[in-house]
Amino acid sequence: xxxxxxxxxxxxxxxxxTQTIPxxxxxxxxxxxxxxxxxxxxxxxxxxxxxxIGSDILPKRLEMIAQTVPKAxxxxxxxxxxTQTTEPRLRAVQAAARKLGRQIEVLRAxxxxxxxxxxxxxxxxxxxxxxxxxxxxFNTRSAKIxxxxxxxxxxxxxxxxxxxxxxxxxxxxxxxANAYRLVGTYTGRVLxxxxxxxxxxxxxxxxDFFVNLKTARSLGLTVPLPLLAxxxxxxx
Numbered sequence: 001x002x003x004x005x006x007x008x009x010x011x012x013x014x015x016x017x018t019q020t021i022p023x024x025x026x027x028x029x030x031x032x033x034x035x036x037x038x039x040x041x042x043x044x045x046x047x048x049x050x051x052x053i054g055s056d057i058l059p060k061r062l063e064m065i066a067q068t069v070p071k072a073x074x075x076x077x078x079x080x081x082x083t084q085t086t087e088p089r090l091r092a093v094q095a096a097a098r099k100l101g102r103q104i105e106v107l108r109a110x111x112x113x114x115x116x117x118x119x120x121x122x123x124x125x126x127x128x129x130x131x132x133x134x135x136x137x138f139n140t141r142s143a144k145i146x147x148x149x150x151x152x153x154x155x156x157x158x159x160x161x162x163x164x165x166x167x168x169x170x171x172x173x174x175x176x177a178n179a180y181r182l183v184g185t186y187t188g189r190v191l192x193x194x195x196x197x198x199x200x201x202x203x204x205x206x207x208d209f210f211v212n213l214k215t216a217r218s219l220g221l222t223v224p225l226p227l228l229a230x231x232x233x234x235x236x
Contacts, residue, residue, distance in 0.1 A: 004187050005049075006180075007136025008034050008085055015047055022196050024186045025049035026179050028134050029085045031201055040201040048196035050182045052174035052204050057159075058089055058133070059096035061172050065129045065157040066100050067224055068170070068216075072128025072155070074103045078118055078145075080135045081108040089133055115141060119148045130156040132163075134173055142166070155219055164210040164235060169219065170227075175206040208232050 002022045005011045011025035015036060023046055025036060031051050037043035040051070065075065077093055079086045090106065097104045105125045107118040122130065132138060132145060142158060143166040149156035150167030158164075159173025182202050190196060212235045216223050228234060 002187060002190055004183055007139070008036070009083055009136055011036055011047070011049070012084065015045075019046055021046065022190045023047045023049075024183050024190060024196070026183050027051045027201075028136070028174075029089075033088075034085060037201060040203070042197070043199065043201055044197050046196050048190075048199040048201055049186060050179050050202045050204050052176075052179050057173055057207070058093050058131070061157050061159070062093055062096050062102075062131050063100065064170060064172055064227060065131055065155060066102055067227065068221060069129040069155045072102070074105050074125065074127045076105045076107050076122055076125055076127035076130045076154075077133065078107045078109060078115075078130060078138075079133045080110050080137055082110045083135055083137070086133065086135075093131065093133075110137065112141065112144070115145065116148065119152045119154070122152060122154055128155070130154050132156060132158040134159045139176070142168075150215060150218075153219060155221060161208060161210050161233070164212045164215075167212065167215055169212055169215050169221070170223075171208070171210045173208065174204055175208045178206045179204045210235065 003014050005014050005025045008027050008029050014023050031037050036047055094104050105127045109115045109118045142160050142163040146163040146166030146168035155169045157170045160171055164171040209231050210233050211231045
């Protein structure tokens with residue numbers, strides 16, 4: 001038997017449930033800081049997997065939305081308050097915002113209803129744009145979040161293509177497809193007899209960037225040409 005997990009919350013829950021069943025995780029943060037493994041090179045225990053660059057990429061995502069909406073003095077930040085890694089990521093975003101001369105308005109949501117309510121509160125917050133934290137629960141709702149950002153006419157950036165395809169302005173983040181491919185490779189090796197403790201955590205660094213130009217036009221925005229040049233796909 002082997003377990004494969006997506007996101008830090010699921011991986012931590014699996015670790016708490018067993019110390020014997022091999023676990024291959026797909027982590028959006030630092031698996032050492034979150035307590036999944038002892039070190040990246042020598043995980044120890046019954047866990048190993050893939051670490052995406054989710055936490056470090058948030059300030060870059062904030063910079064991109066700030067460049068695209070230069071008049072947005074306040075940028076809302078949608079977070080999942082129930083996720084263990086939210087607070088350190090929030091501090092990183094607030095520090096990045098200070099360097100950009102922007103303010104952060106935090107919106108917290110952990111259910112569908114709360115996500116919808118957060119978008120309704122945007123109008124009262126004075127925020128001119130929205131940044132969404134990378135989160136395993138939000139990943140399952142990326143199309144919903146993209147559609148809500150279009151419905152409420154708020155320039156929003158998240159991490160995966162499904163979000164942009166559903167009407168979100170931009171997505172920029174570690175390639176989930178590539179990360180799960182690596183998880184599958186490690187799962188196969190464990191099934192063939194290798195131990196998680198002997199398999200170094202892989203650091204997945206491939207980044208995908210998608211721009212929905214149709215949404216930009218509907219919002220009256222011009223995406224800076226240097227950003228468009230970086231896009232893996234421009235949706236029109």
